[in-house]
Amino acid sequence: MTDLTVRPPGTPPVQTAPSAGAHARQGEQASSSVVAVRGLPIVAVVIAGLVAAITTNGLWALDFFHVVGGAMWTALDLFLGFVLGPILGRLSIPARIELTRRLMPKMVLLMPTLVTCTLAGGWQLARHLGYLDAGYADHPWVVASFIVVAVMAVVALGLLEPANIAVLFELRKPEPNGAVIERLMRRFIFTAGITGAMQIATLVIMTRLATGP
Numbered sequence: 001m002t003d004l005t006v007r008p009p010g011t012p013p014v015q016t017a018p019s020a021g022a023h024a025r026q027g028e029q030a031s032s033s034v035v036a037v038r039g040l041p042i043v044a045v046v047i048a049g050l051v052a053a054i055t056t057n058g059l060w061a062l063d064f065f066h067v068v069g070g071a072m073w074t075a076l077d078l079f080l081g082f083v084l085g086p087i088l089g090r091l092s093i094p095a096r097i098e099l100t101r102r103l104m105p106k107m108v109l110l111m112p113t114l115v116t117c118t119l120a121g122g123w124q125l126a127r128h129l130g131y132l133d134a135g136y137a138d139h140p141w142v143v144a145s146f147i148v149v150a151v152m153a154v155v156a157l158g159l160l161e162p163a164n165i166a167v168l169f170e171l172r173k174p175e176p177n178g179a180v181i182e183r184l185m186r187r188f189i190f191t192a193g194i195t196g197a198m199q200i201a202t203l204v205i206m207t208r209l210a211t212g213p
Contacts, residue, residue: 034105034108035105036105040109043109047113050120053065053121063125069118070122073118073199074196074202076114077192077193077195081190081195081196081197082196084189096182097178104168107160111161112157115157118149122149141208141209148201155191156195159187159191163184163185167188
């Protein structure tokens with residue numbers, strides 16, 4: 001039945017609730033932020049702990065940041081390259097975009113933090129234990145580890161991170177280009193797989209150093 005209710009002159013119009021589509025668009029805009037803001041305090045605490053470990057030269061703390069950071073970096077690369085990559089390739093385009101929208105802001109914080117903890121903690125630990133001395137028995141293995149980790153750091157910060165940020169900026173556009181997002185995500189997953197494979201080499205080197213000559 002037609003609503004014939006007449007409002008008196010000067011009465012403000014009735015405010016209608018936002019539609020479900022408007023809520024969805026607002027949610028997508030919030031979830032496509034470049035940085036996961038809620039994770040910033042956690043990153044600040046981790047970096048402060050790393051700085052304190054380096055400043056005090058605490059052996060246990062340095063070992064903790066190096067081993068835990070390296071383990072998480074290795075697990076993340078292997079997961080992205082060999083588990084998530086194949087799954088992502090089988091998802092529909094909308095599902096890929098939604099997964100990317102929720103994953104990438106966290107990766108912007110997670111990857112640089114893990115790389116920093118692993119490299120800074122490892123370098124200070126090697127200096128503290130005398131592994132940097134040319135006379136150290138396993139010095140060639142140490143040099144090999146520096147080379148492998150340096151290449152992985154360049155890949156992580158020079159290829160993975162820019163691709164990550166580019167995807168997020170594309171998602172913030174009013175009409176994201178699905179082809180661009182798919183190409184960037186393919187590069188992201190592929191390079192993560194390469195660094196994951198290189199992480200195996202670091203595990204071989206680290207276990208060799210841990211067991212001694």
